Amino acid sequence: MLRFLLVRIASAIPILFILSVVTFAIIQAPPGDYADYIRSQLINQGGASYAQAEAQAQAYRVEHGLDKPLVVQYVNWIGGIVTRGDFGYSMFYNKPVADVVGERLPRTLLLALVCHLFASVLGIGFGIWAATRQYSWIDSLLSGISFLGMTVPRFLMALIIVYLLVFQLNVTEIGSFFSPQYGGAPWSWAKFVDLVSHVWPVVAIATFGGLAYNMRVMRGNLLDTLNAQYVETAKAKGLSGGAVVMRHAVPNALHPLVMYQGVVLPYMLTGEIETAIIFALPTVGPAIVGSMAVGDVYVTATFMMVLSATLIVGNIIADMLLALLDPRVRQYGGA
Numbered sequence: 001m002l003r004f005l006l007v008r009i010a011s012a013i014p015i016l017f018i019l020s021v022v023t024f025a026i027i028q029a030p031p032g033d034y035a036d037y038i039r040s041q042l043i044n045q046g047g048a049s050y051a052q053a054e055a056q057a058q059a060y061r062v063e064h065g066l067d068k069p070l071v072v073q074y075v076n077w078i079g080g081i082v083t084r085g086d087f088g089y090s091m092f093y094n095k096p097v098a099d100v101v102g103e104r105l106p107r108t109l110l111l112a113l114v115c116h117l118f119a120s121v122l123g124i125g126f127g128i129w130a131a132t133r134q135y136s137w138i139d140s141l142l143s144g145i146s147f148l149g150m151t152v153p154r155f156l157m158a159l160i161i162v163y164l165l166v167f168q169l170n171v172t173e174i175g176s177f178f179s180p181q182y183g184g185a186p187w188s189w190a191k192f193v194d195l196v197s198h199v200w201p202v203v204a205i206a207t208f209g210g211l212a213y214n215m216r217v218m219r220g221n222l223l224d225t226l227n228a229q230y231v232e233t234a235k236a237k238g239l240s241g242g243a244v245v246m247r248h249a250v251p252n253a254l255h256p257l258v259m260y261q262g263v264v265l266p267y268m269l270t271g272e273i274e275t276a277i278i279f280a281l282p283t284v285g286p287a288i289v290g291s292m293a294v295g296d297v298y299v300t301a302t303f304m305m306v307l308s309a310t311l312i313v314g315n316i317i318a319d320m321l322l323a324l325l326d327p328r329v330r331q332y333g334g335a
Contacts, residue, residue: 001323008319012312019308020301024074027292027300034091034295035061064091077298088298092291097302100287105306107177108276108283111199112269115206122207123214124257130215131222132245142215149212154205154271158278161201173198175280202279206271214257221253228252258321269310 035057042053061067065076080086087097130142165171173179177198182191225231226249234244273285280286284303291299 001320004323005316005320008316012316016305016309016312020078020305021074023304023308024077024297024301025070027297027304028070028073032295033061033066033297034064035066037092037294064089073297077301087302090291090296090299092294092296092299097298100299101302101306104282104284104287108269108272108285111202111276111283112206112272115203115272116210118203118207119210119214120257123211124218124254126211127215127218128222128245128250131219131226132241134223139219143219146212146215149208150216154209154274155278157205157208158201158275161205162278165201177281199281202272202275202281205275209271213260217256217260218253221256222249225249225253255322258318260318269307 038060039053039057042048042056043050046053048056058067065073068076077088080088085098087101089095090097090100093100126142126146130139133139162174165174176183177195178191179194179198182194185191222245226245228249231244231249234248235241239247269284272283273288276283276285277289284306288300288303290296291303
């Protein structure tokens, strides 16, 4: 198993390198950079003439290496990461990129993992419930819910909830994790409840899409498995219906969902990011949008690399789970 894991990690390194090149090139493709943002700020808010603002913008480019060719900028950025763990300096936040990422990424990952946990447990449970009651009103109701979850865009759900909270329920405290009185307070049960009261819309919306997918896949796979010969044999031996489903059918129906874990973490991250942008929560999503708007290239590139790394890590975890579940995977993978 250790060899299997090492092979997967070794094969991920060149993929991560290619992703870093493509990501950096795409981010730099649009015209303009952060110096252009400075120039516009000097003209619009500082009252500088175009010539004065352009001179200061050019000086900023030279000072921060923005005037160098794209290849040189990439080599400097990736070289800093590999040799010193330095992800660059955020021009907009005026501090190291590692600090910007370190502030927002943990809470983003925690939210995504909570959403993933809810989506997996509820989706698999509802899928089993629907499959064992095929064509009943429960099956129809759960199928309708899953279709809604898979077809309604998450940003639309977020906009609807924002409208209801702000204009119908007069909720004023959105866009933060805590109420002002709990911002710097030590952890307590009241602070936890306050946190839940602020983040539940993001968790609910991001969970809904994953729940719907898990439920549809689990229902379909379990229906196929329940018609398999070995399930009929287990029934013929006198096992109860519940034992047949949970011991023989469900473990085999879980294979596609285990494989899905390879992409689910980035999926849940993007779901959290989309919703957090609407709610203006201080997570990765608003930071990515803000850095792209002003040309803060190192912040954008680092966040995109982190999302790419989560995709790779998710695939490695999925491979490991499949290897544990199916001996044939270990054999072909060299475990």
